[in-house]
Amino acid sequence: MTIAKKHIFSLILILILAIGAISIANAYTGTGFSHNIPSSKYYDMSASDILSQYPDTECHVEESAVCTQVVDGDTIYLDNGKKIRFVGVNTPERGVEGYIASKNFVQKLCLNKKVGIDIDDRKHNDKYGRTLAVVIVDGKNVNEMLLKEGLAEIMYMPPSEFYPYNWAGSNTHVADTHSPSSSSSNSYSSDTSSSSSSGSGSYVANANTGKFHVASCGSVSKMSEKNKVFLSSRDEAINQGYEPCKRCNP
Numbered sequence: 001m002t003i004a005k006k007h008i009f010s011l012i013l014i015l016i017l018a019i020g021a022i023s024i025a026n027a028y029t030g031t032g033f034s035h036n037i038p039s040s041k042y043y044d045m046s047a048s049d050i051l052s053q054y055p056d057t058e059c060h061v062e063e064s065a066v067c068t069q070v071v072d073g074d075t076i077y078l079d080n081g082k083k084i085r086f087v088g089v090n091t092p093e094r095g096v097e098g099y100i101a102s103k104n105f106v107q108k109l110c111l112n113k114k115v116g117i118d119i120d121d122r123k124h125n126d127k128y129g130r131t132l133a134v135v136i137v138d139g140k141n142v143n144e145m146l147l148k149e150g151l152a153e154i155m156y157m158p159p160s161e162f163y164p165y166n167w168a169g170s171n172t173h174v175a176d177t178h179s180p181s182s183s184s185s186n187s188y189s190s191d192t193s194s195s196s197s198s199g200s201g202s203y204v205a206n207a208n209t210g211k212f213h214v215a216s217c218g219s220v221s222k223m224s225e226k227n228k229v230f231l232s233s234r235d236e237a238i239n240q241g242y243e244p245c246k247r248c249n250p
Helices: 002-025 047-051 099-110 142-148 182-194 234-239
Strands: 063-072 075-078 083-086 114-119 131-137 203-206 211-214 228-231
Antiparallel strands (some): 203 211, 203 228
16 A cells, blocks of 8 residues: 555656656746846946937826836836836847846836826727736836837737837847838838828728728728828738628728
């Protein structure tokens, strides 16, 4: 009987170790994004030193609260109870190279400080219930700073009020599973910047409603100029997350 119990104990121990090994092997790594920026890079820099390198953002502070915890480089908690997921960006997960550097950067700028948030009007929350937003510190867009510093990759997940490709730097990485084609990215940038003046494009999307229309649709004439996004094809509109108008059926 004693020998049998020892065998059972040994089997249970082996099973526990096997499950642990599998859990480690399958640990969540997100998109797998990593970077090799050393965690010491910003140690000797103050938050003011970092912020002074960036221009004021055009995003608007909708709410303000104190950051009480930095979970990682793209998630913070506020004293008003909100859990904020930095919209449009993705930083390395725990255990992945670059995790500490990205987290330390956000801690330096946000932890125990009053920050502003510009909530994504087209998609307020992610599937975990976190508020999707641009985080603003002293008038600067921290989401944009993470991308330009190489501490985060672009993770564009339409529908979204924000288009993170406009924040990218020369060395910004793009999450392969969430990025539109490069042609769509370029088209968006050029169409957005010239939409009020050129009036070109076979389709017109409404950045406010998330719908797209043929250029001759009656809804286009009623659309605010600032909300017009001109697109060259139906595929481009779909790839950018717009839904077809039920009136003109583009």
